[in-house]
Every structure is written in C-alpha cells, then in structure tokens.
Amino acid sequence: MKNLFGEKSQKKAFLGMTALVSAASIIFNSCNSKTDVKEFEKITSHEHPTVETVPKIKIDDESVETDKRIIYLTFDDGPNQGTENLLKILNKRNVCATAFLVGKHAYGSKRQKDDLDLLRNNPLIELANHSFTHAHNKYTDFYKNADAVVHDFDIAKDSLKLYDKIARTPGRNIWRLNNIDVTDIKSSAEAANGLKKAGYKVIGWDLEWRPSQKMTLKGSHEAMIKKVDSIFLNDLEKTSRHLVFLTHDQYLRDADSINELDMFIEKLQKSNKFVFRKISQYPKINEILN
Ligand SMILES: [Zn+2]
Helix, strand or coil: CHHHHHHHHHHHHHHHHHHHHHHHHHHHHCCCCHHHHHHHHHHHHHHCHHHHHCCCCCCCHHHCCCCCEEEEEEEEEECCCCHHHHHHHHHHHCCCEEEEECHHHHHCCHHHHHHHHHHHCCCCEEEEECCCCHHHHCHHHHCCCHHHHHHHHHHHHHHCCCCCCEECCCCCCEEECCCCEEECCHHHHHHHHHHHHCCCEECCCCEECCECCCCCECCCHHHHHHHHHHHHHCCCCCECCEEEEEEEHHHCCCHHHHHHHHHHHHHHHHHCCEEECCHHHCCCCCCCCC
C-alpha cells in the first residue's frame, strides 16, 4: 500500500505540473475563455503561489494591455481541401481560430466528415455557421429570398450541431451586431436583416488574404503583416483594436501557402503586439440582439 500511495502522490504532483503547463499555455496563446482564466487563477493562487509572476492576460477588453491589438483568425468554407493543413499550422503555433463551416461540405466525402470531427474536437477551434448550401455560389439569387436564407442557416446550425448563432454570409461581407450594421451589396440587406431578426449575429471581416489564380494564398506573409499594421494604424477596423482576419481552408493545399500562413502567424505572435481570440469573444457579439 505504501508504494501505491507513493505512486499516487507522485502522480498527483505530475498532474499538478501538467495543469500548470497547460494553464500557462492557455494564457500565452490567449485563446482563453473566462473559465480558463478562472481555472488558471485558482491553480496559481492556491496551489502554486510561486507562479504568480507569470503575466496574466485578462480577456475583458478594458483589461487587455492597451498596447495590444486583438486578432480573430477565421477560416471559411470548411471542411474542405486544406482543412488538415490548417489544423497542423494552428496546432504548431498553438493559436486559436474560428472555422466558418458550410453544412453541406460535411457530407461531401468521408474525408470531409472526418475533418469536421477533427475541427470539432480541437480545443483551439471554434465552429460557426457559414450556411448550408453556400448559396450554391449564386449569391444574387440567394439573397433575394430572405426567408430561404434564414432557413439555409437554420439547416446548417442543426446539421452541424452548432450551439450558438454566430454566422457569416457566403459571398458577402455583411455585419449585423447591435453596434455594427454593414452591408457590402445593398440588395442583400433584407436577407441580412432577416438573419438578425432570427437571432443570428452576422460577422464579416476586416482583412482577407485573397487567393491567386491558382487558388493558393496570394502574396507573401510580409505583405499581409503590413496590411494588418496598416489597418490598425489607420483605424480601419470595425471595432477599434479588434481585427477580423479571413482566409479559406482550400488555399492551403500547396507547400508555399502552408509556409506563408505559418510564417504570418509566427511573426504576429513574436511581435508581441497582438493577442488571438475566437470569434465568440468579439466585443458585444454575445449581447441579445435588439
Ligand atoms: Zn464562403
């Protein structure tokens, strides 16, 4: 029995270290939710007072150091070609992101179904709604019928088993939050209003990494980092100090694109100017819509 207790306390000490390491990594990658922070504080304040020197990044806007900017990495149209490469990059960089999923893509192939499970089971990833049909890529027709648009998002929500109603419109940079109302192509406004009325928080993007003609990432990570800096410098983001970044899983099929996105994230992290969050932490997104 002595051995057993000895083993147990050793194991407990090991688990304590594991909890510390993982709590610290949560703090450093800044993907923390409120409960993660509480858990971290509990561990640091009661069990391991010596680690109180670890800098704490709090998630409330007011308490983020004022020199930090917040980036929301978002990836559209998954599960798709490139999804597994995306996950490798995010895992390697230990950075959180949001996947705006297309419902029907989960039924495209066995691999896409499996990739949906990989996305769902990865704690770095948050899932959000990018419609069921992706408008069949016929956007003008799609947005003519507001009720059908809402229905399409409802079908995606149910089939993907999404818990909240954060949505992004296919082919349109539309925003419908309590404090942001933006429609890039006005003929889509009624459908966007319908989504808001149905309780969807519609979120667009501030910066897109667009594709080349070969559907790979266009341009270099250095150029994208300049764009990030420029948006903040010129105050072009929808919410001050918060930038929603968009690209697509399917641009991550070649080695160059994979490397460019990886370098982009690495350099943003190493600059120490930014923190990364999931889209459900965007300011005011959890307010009940009025
Ligand atoms: Zn899309």
